[in-house]
Amino acid sequence: MIEKIDFHYTDDITVVNREQFDVHVRLYEGYVNSINKIDEELNTDAGRKEANTTYGKFRDLKRGETYALNGVILHELYFQNIGGKTSEPDLLTSRMISRDFGCVSDWIEDFVATAKASRGWAVLAFEQRSGRFRNVSLDSHDLGNIAYYAPVLVLDMYEHAYFLQYADKKADYINFFMSNINWDVVGERIKF
Ligand SMILES: [Fe+2]
Secondary structure, X not given: OOOOOOOOOOOOOOXXXXXXXXXXXXXXXXXXXHHHHHHHHXXXXXXXHHOOOOOOHHHHHHHHHHHHHHHHHHHHHHHHOEOOOOOOOOHHHHHHHHHHHOOHHXXXXXXXXXXXXXXXXXXXXXXXXXXXXXXXXXXXOOEOOOOOEEEEEEEEOOHHHOHHHHOOOHHHHHHHHHXXXXXXXXXXXXXX
């Protein structure tokens, strides 16, 4: 059983207001409920005997499993990496970003573009196969993930993340996010 993390709005969160934040947390909690229901179903016969690639209960459960679990994980990473009191990355984080993107401002330009191009998530991640950081674009919780990578910064680009507050001002949401990153959290994630 996966336990919900209790996320509460705090004064250091400036990227979204309380109303937008609270609605979003409820959506996250829905994903936790979903993965727990799916896990429960997978503990039964779950239609395994009829499993096939076209249609069926077992296939639906396996599709739902990665969708709901990634929905939980990505939302937790997102809520944890906003707010805080640090406005810039620490030296180690800056060096690692600069090594793979040229400099921090070049990384920002690429990350913002990645966010604008994403229907689901923009993720700064360490990709183990190449041994480097990449800005990864996900169109959905289960669409666009690299098989072997470690997310260190996550931005929710689904419209539900910002539309209540920003409406169609998507660029404003992204810019306010960039100035409200909890770099302490990102710095800890980079120390694998
Ligand atoms: Fe979301």
